[in-house]
Amino acid sequence: MTSTDPQLPGDIVEIQTVAMxxxxxxxxxxxxxxxxxxxxxxxxxxxxxxxxxxxxxxxxPGVSSxxxPGVxxxxxxxxxxxxxxxxxxxxxxCHPLLIGWYNEQVSPGFRLPHPPDTLAVVVISTxxxxxxxxxxxxxxxxxxPASRRDPLDTCMRHVIGQAARHVHESARVLHDFELxxxxxxxxxxxxxxxxxxAVRLYxxxxxxxxxxxxxxxxxxxxxxxxxxxxxALRAVVVLEGVEAPDLQQPQPPEIxxxxxxxxxxxxxxxxxxxxxxxxxxxxxQHRYSALQQEYFLTPPGExxxxxxxxxxxxxxxxxxxxxxxxxxx
Numbered sequence: 001m002t003s004t005d006p007q008l009p010g011d012i013v014e015i016q017t018v019a020m021x022x023x024x025x026x027x028x029x030x031x032x033x034x035x036x037x038x039x040x041x042x043x044x045x046x047x048x049x050x051x052x053x054x055x056x057x058x059x060x061p062g063v064s065s066x067x068x069p070g071v072x073x074x075x076x077x078x079x080x081x082x083x084x085x086x087x088x089x090x091x092x093x094c095h096p097l098l099i100g101w102y103n104e105q106v107s108p109g110f111r112l113p114h115p116p117d118t119l120a121v122v123v124i125s126t127x128x129x130x131x132x133x134x135x136x137x138x139x140x141x142x143x144x145p146a147s148r149r150d151p152l153d154t155c156m157r158h159v160i161g162q163a164a165r166h167v168h169e170s171a172r173v174l175h176d177f178e179l180x181x182x183x184x185x186x187x188x189x190x191x192x193x194x195x196x197x198a199v200r201l202y203x204x205x206x207x208x209x210x211x212x213x214x215x216x217x218x219x220x221x222x223x224x225x226x227x228x229x230x231x232a233l234r235a236v237v238v239l240e241g242v243e244a245p246d247l248q249q250p251q252p253p254e255i256x257x258x259x260x261x262x263x264x265x266x267x268x269x270x271x272x273x274x275x276x277x278x279x280x281x282x283x284x285q286h287r288y289s290a291l292q293q294e295y296f297l298t299p300p301g302e303x304x305x306x307x308x309x310x311x312x313x314x315x316x317x318x319x320x321x322x323x324x325x326x327x328x329x
Contacts, residue, residue, distance in 0.1 A: 076119045076244040079167055083121055083237065086163035091129030092234070094121050095198035099238070101249055105191050109184065112174075117243040122192045123160055123235045124199070126227060130292040133159055138310045150300070151307050153177050156234055164237045172238040189233035190222050197250030199224050199233070204266060208259050221269040221278060225253040229269075229279030230287045255282040291315055 077096075084094045100116025125133075137155040156175060164171035174187040194201035203220035204210060212218060224231045256262050261281065268278035274297070279287070288296070295306055309315050 076239070076242050076247075079119070079239055079242060080121055082167045083163060086166060087123065087160070089132070090159060091126050091132040092160075093124040093126060093198065094237075095124070095193070095196040096121050096244070096247060097192060097196035098244065098247055098249070101195040102188075102192050102236075105195060106188055109182075110188055110191075112187065112238065114238060114240065115243065117245040119239045119242045119244040119247070120192070121237045121239070122189065122196045122198060122233065123237060124193065124224070125232045125234050127230050127286050127288050127292070129232075130295070131289060135310055135315075138307055139313060142311050150177075151303075160235050160237070168239045168242065170240040172240055174236045174238065176232070176234055187236045189236060190220060192236045193222055193233045194252050195249065197252050199231075200252040200255050202256065202262050202265060207262060209263075211263065218266055219270055221265055223255045223265070223282045224284075225255055225282065226285050227287075228255075228282040228284030229276075230284050 080094065080096045087094055097120050098116060099112050099114045099118040099120055102120070103111040103116065134152060134155050137159065138151055141154075153175070156177075157173075160175070161173050164173050176185070176187070176189045178186045180186050190199075190201050193199040199222040201220050201222050204212070204218040221229070222233065223229060256265065265278050265281045268281075272278070276293075295303060298306060306315070
């Protein structure tokens with residue numbers, strides 16, 4: 001998603017009108033997580049590898065985790081399994097939802113023009129995506145001009161788009177960084193992630209004790225049950241023409257239990273997102289690598305030297321780290 005604040009990490013923001021992603025602020029320009037002031041998603045933005053043992057990665061009721069051999073005639077749930085088989089090895093998570101669940105939670109201007117039982121999948125990048133997907137992509141495309149505008153967005157378009165089309169030829173991919181004709185996000189990825197049960201979106205309206213001025217803007221923030229704020233909501237894949245009326249809607253994970261915790265994470269995300277402390281709520285088990293943190297904390301216009309060093313193979317792929325990188329207060 002495109003942040004209105006060029007300093008936001010690309011993994012952090014979505015619009016306050018409804019939801020917000022953490023990773024688009026720092027990075028990616030914020031990069032879903034999403035940061036305040038950005039119209040994109042993140043955290044947040046960046047999540048760890050998805051494993052079958054992870055609650056957030058476990059198949060939803062009625063959804064198969066095995067790929068479908070006959071994609072065109074596959075059942076709706078087998079299509080979700082096929083998409084997982086394509087993207088999980090690259091550091092993504094895939095969580096199914098119905099368009100109706102999403103449309104019920106957003107204002108008319110953000111509703112998607114599909115029948116309510118239409119199947120969709122929210123795609124989340126884990127902390128492993130950077131090393132498993134983004135770095136190999138940069139090294140593969142090298143210095144191609146098209147990749148230099150926004151390497152991360154280019155990577156997401158290519159990887160998620162290719163996987164979606166391979167699974168379902170009529171799949172429509174709505175990326176967190178895409179804006180419509182009115183300059184509004186095409187999809188509110190934070191809301192999509194919340195209704196799918198993949199993440200929990202915390203917003204000001206649910207607080208029992210609201211300490212802030214009534215007219216003050218306060219953006220919502222998403223947390224992941226395994227990665228806290230170290231993840232990003234990247235896209236919603238709409239499987240056009242595919243309906244799954246029997247899909248059961250899971251409840252979002254309840255990560256924070258007190259009003260004080262919720263107030264603190266909202267304050268950290270809205271006012272102190274640069275130091276990344278909001279990402280630590282929920283006791284994350286996996287975090288961004290030092291290189292990934294450096295990339296997302298670097299203003300978008302200053303990232304090209306890092307991209308060029310990655311393309312030349314000068315920077316190591318050290319994987320996710322279990323502690324905050326030095327120098328990132």
